[in-house]
Every structure is written in C-alpha cells, then in structure tokens.
Amino acid sequence: MRELRTILATTDLSALARHAVARAALMAAESGARLCLQHVVSVSAFDAFRHLLDAQSASLEQRLLAEVRDEVETLAGEIGQRYGAKPDVQLGVGSVRGEIGSHADAIDADLVVMGARGAGFVRELLVGSTTERVLRTSSRPLLVVKQVPHETYRRVLLPVDFSPRSVEALALAHAVAPQAEYVLLHAFEVPFEGKLRYAGVEESELANLRVHARRDATAKMNDLVALTGVDAHRVRRLVLHGEATSQILNQEQEQDCDLIVIGKRGVGLLEELLLGSVTQHVLAQSTADVLVIDGSAG
Incomplete structure (x- = not known):
C-alpha cells in the first residue's frame, strides 16, 4: 500500500493559501510524513522592485526578503503548534512554477498541496493561474484545496x-x-x-x-x-x-x-x-x- 513520506505545501501567504498549508499539516500529522513549506518570491516582481532602488537603498532588498522569511517562519510556527507537524521552510526567488517544480523534485515530494483561487478559480483556470500551470507541467500528484480543513x-x-x-x-x-x-x-x-x-x-x-x-x-x-x-x-x-x-x-x-x-x-x-x-x-x-x-x- 502506498505511503506519504514527504508533502510539499506551497503558499503565497494569502488566506486561501493558508487553508492549503493547514490541510497539508493535517495530512502530515495523520500520516507521519515530512512536511515542507515553500514560498516563492516572483522574480519578475522582485526585478521590478530592484529597478526602483538606488545605490543607497539597496539594503531594502535584504530587508524585504527578511520580512518575507519572518512571515513564512511565523506561519510555520503556527502550523507546527496547532497540528503538531513542524514544517521545514524553503524561501526562493524565481519563476514560481519553476521553483515549485524544482523543489518538489529536490525533496522527492509524494504530494504537492496548493490553494485554489476562491470564487475566481474558473477565470484563473482559463487565463492560467500558478496552480493551473503547475497542474499542466508537473507529473507529481497535486492537491488543490478549496475548503477550510476542519x-x-x-x-x-x-x-x-x-x-x-x-x-x-x-x-x-x-x-x-x-x-x-x-x-x-x-x-x-x-x-x-x-x-x-x-x-x-x-x-x-x-x-x-x-x-x-x-x-x-x-x-x-x-x-x-x-x-x-x-x-x-x-x-x-x-x-x-x-x-x-x-x-x-x-x-x-x-x-x-x-x-x-x-x-x-x-x-x-x-x-x-x-x-x-x-x-x-x-x-x-x-x-x-x-x-x-x-x-x-x-
């Protein structure tokens, strides 16, 4: 019988994505699987941010990344305390779809967990959301979470x-x-x-x-x-x-x-x-x- 060994939960730190992380934590706690929490800073947005910086304010880049990491670490701590499944944290900068796929391969994830897009999921499915693009390109099982996991x-x-x-x-x-x-x-x-x-x-x-x-x-x-x-x-x-x-x-x-x-x-x-x-x-x-x-x- 198949077993879950490693679960990768991705988050953009939105409320909907938190539902996906909570669901992944529930499954990890139930199965004993390793839980990994990933957040990717979009390289295109980051490059646009860099373009606005002058030489004197370049430290803002590191402050921004530190702030994002703190937020992800806080989420990981909350999840670990509530569900008893303390996740490993991975923060990256790059193509969101590419980073998710690469990290899933690196940890050999048995399951990738992502949030849906709420009421706009039909529209996002047509124009190409991150979740839908990962679905198209990944060969790994992907859980699309829509509901609050009670x-x-x-x-x-x-x-x-x-x-x-x-x-x-x-x-x-x-x-x-x-x-x-x-x-x-x-x-x-x-x-x-x-x-x-x-x-x-x-x-x-x-x-x-x-x-x-x-x-x-x-x-x-x-x-x-x-x-x-x-x-x-x-x-x-x-x-x-x-x-x-x-x-x-x-x-x-x-x-x-x-x-x-x-x-x-x-x-x-x-x-x-x-x-x-x-x-x-x-x-x-x-x-x-x-x-x-x-x-x-x-």
Whole structure:
C-alpha cells in the first residue's frame, strides 16, 4: 500500500493559501510524513522592485526578503503548534512554477498541496493561474484545496475508468485519507448510443446494452478494489449511466464527499496536451478539494 513520506505545501501567504498549508499539516500529522513549506518570491516582481532602488537603498532588498522569511517562519510556527507537524521552510526567488517544480523534485515530494483561487478559480483556470500551470507541467500528484480543513477527509469520490491510473488513484486516496470512506464512480455511455438510436435501434435493445455495460463495469470495479487491497467494507461502488462530468458533480453532492481524486488527462492527443475537459470542469465547478494525479501514473 502506498505511503506519504514527504508533502510539499506551497503558499503565497494569502488566506486561501493558508487553508492549503493547514490541510497539508493535517495530512502530515495523520500520516507521519515530512512536511515542507515553500514560498516563492516572483522574480519578475522582485526585478521590478530592484529597478526602483538606488545605490543607497539597496539594503531594502535584504530587508524585504527578511520580512518575507519572518512571515513564512511565523506561519510555520503556527502550523507546527496547532497540528503538531513542524514544517521545514524553503524561501526562493524565481519563476514560481519553476521553483515549485524544482523543489518538489529536490525533496522527492509524494504530494504537492496548493490553494485554489476562491470564487475566481474558473477565470484563473482559463487565463492560467500558478496552480493551473503547475497542474499542466508537473507529473507529481497535486492537491488543490478549496475548503477550510476542519478535520481529516471523511469521504472520497474517485471517478474510475479501470486504467492503471484508477489503481494509482485508489492507492493514493488511501494514503491521503486512510480513515475515509471511498466512493468509486464509473460513469458510462454505450458507444455510439446516439447514432444507434438515430438509426432506429429499439430502446429495449439499447437498455440491454446498458445492462451489459453496467455488469462489465461492476466486475471490473470489484477487481480494482481487490487489486489495491483497500478494505472492501469502506468502498461504495457506483456504476451510473450518463455523462462523466455531470455524474461526478452530482455524486459529489449526493454522497457528501469532501475530496475528489481524478486523473489529469483524458484520451487522445489534444487531451494529452491540455488538461482533460472533465478534469477542468471538476476543478472549476466542484466545491470539494480535488487531488489530481498524472494520466500516465501507475
């Protein structure tokens, strides 16, 4: 069974980012993982600041960095006192996305934790926020935190397609939320169902195809649970006919899930180049935290 050894929490010192740091600390305390706290000063903003300095005021640069470090250290102290998971602190200056990726590689982070962008996350997702850019380029699991973490995760929703990624997703969900209940969801549509209906195929025949598809998916779901070794009594299995995004968002609410674990990429060249459309919609529209794993994982 997979374990969390190192968690990297990134922060821009905003209130939303503090939620992400708190969630990372909760997970570190529960799992015993090493917790690392990173803040990156944007090199473009820093260069603009330097441009305003004259020779006599160059010491302001060091004072600024010292002030930022004090703020990060204070946050680390608060987190350590509240959650019992004292984080290592890393302060850098550079490209935010590049620094996060480099530090995640340097410490071999099993999980990167970042904050969403609140009410503006849909807009940020379209124009390219730091979180979204890291999602596109990193192969490491990334947890996007939206909610204030009052407790460890209670119920995790896992959309599955029975690829190796599904095995990885359930194993990672168990590492991130070892005490939770897991809701496995497979949303299916009969291939060419619309064309078959248009061609005059009887609804009873289409219904029969859906029965076979549901039976096949249920068997694969049982095999998936057995393969990962997760306690079957803590797994709820849902095989539902319908479009994936709608079913995921509906079941998030109906099952009262506080975490969704989903793959980054879909199928096909376009979706390998971009975040999968289902993943994008779930990130933008869900209220739960979202853990994104790479499509090639597993």
